[in-house]
Amino acid sequence: MKRAIITVVGRDTIGIIAGVCNYLAENRINILDISQTIVSGYFNMMMIVDVTGLEKPFGDLSEELAALGRDQIGVQIKCQKEEIFNLMHRI
């Protein structure tokens, strides 16, 4: 299984999770775990997703998500392959 981490940060508004999840479903990406908090009006979300079924290059996925966040929802969305976090925080 190939996993990636999606982080969403920005001012809270209606439809953030819906927007992201719709995009993921359209691209055959399964969500494995979500954690989400709101701290003084700021929305913070981390998702662990399965990108095994992804048909486009991973770079396109991260760019499209970033654009979705920037242009349509008004939040910052990052999508990174999981290894960078595993390597940095696990021996």
Add this chain to the structure above:
Amino acid sequence: MINFSEVSETNAMIEKENLDVRTITMGISLLDCVDSDLDALLVKIHDKIYRSAEDLVRTGEEISRDYGIPIVNKRISVTPIALVGAAACRTHEDFVRIAETLDRTAREVGVNFLGGYSALVSKGMTPADRLLIESIPEALSRTELVCASVNVGSTKTGIDMDAVRLMGRVIRETAEKTRDRDSLGCAKLVVFCNAPDDNPFMAGAFHGVTEADRILNIGVSGPGVVKKALESVHGRDFETLCETVKKTAFKVTRVGQLVAREASRRLRVPFGIIDLSLAPTPAIGDSVADILCEMGLEYAGAPGTTAALALLNDQVKKGGVMASSYVGGLSGAFIPVSEDQGMINAVEAGALTLEKLEAMTCVCSVGLDMIAIPGDTKASTISGIIADEMAIGMVNQKTTAVRLIPVIGKDVGETVEFGGLLGHAPIMPVNPWSCEEFIARKGRIPAPIHSFKN
């Protein structure tokens, strides 16, 4: 499974603390290009580099996007050109034509520097070595992306003082030839003692003759990350300080290891080493001097600086070697002046002198780096500074280097602006007393007694 705070920590390092992979450098052997016909040699050099590195920049960008980590530079190092060109080059102009070919090829594949316009002369110079060294001023004034380096000493061989004398003149001439650009040519010229074969950092990178046909070497960075981590243990004891630096260096190096592994797999070029150097940039918060200040110094250069730097350098290595099995290159803390805003501040405040920088180079990589000196500094004085720095490297069995920029037409009190990663620098005063007779002596300084280990 990875948790929220770990993801946030990594992304804060990247977004707020300037964590990046400083360079992916592809080392390419040009030994199989050797030809006694110069035109044939130029074609072979161009084709080999182009074939080897045409996907380097694109691959670097893809990895950067996949993991969300900036990879700032993609570069190439080649076999020292004095060796490659020895059979074909009869004049300085012949060597300069190789430099121009390298420059053009570097531009075609999109890298931002190409290193290896180099000669290794730690014990003596061949006629080709001498020709190449003498052609450096012209080569650097007619190219933009080519970097030159000359290794003039080692612990095993001693110091070739004839080459040291020559380099004083070559640095001055390079400054003269690029005076319209604030003597920028000298920023691309390094004099080494104990130069490593696998250094990924410019301007001193070259692909050593001990290396495979092609290899990928990675330079990580992250002074800002170390500084931020140290802020959280402000005022605590040395053990806590060391632990914090070590853990941070581990994390930074693991990112480098990931990029190295991926780049190697995608480009089908073997991974060589990770260079653990803490390399600063002129960006605010990306400074080695700021780390020293965070440890408790008013400015870099204050009493205690050498001890603080020794500690930092050692802990970076101890954390880094755990994170990667193949560590090499220069690996330590860099202390360039013009590329580090904290160092610039220290010089401007009068806290940091050339002599203190020299002392600092005894305990860290690499040497007197990116230091602007008055344009009327004599060649023999430059050679004297080089000789001192080479002696430190030779006796301490470490790499040392000198990258001085005599800025023609400028003097102490003025500032020089190089732009980009090279930054800006106040002109530093140089000890005015003469070493002319010492430098005029011919021959070499013998290897030190502790080099005889057989």
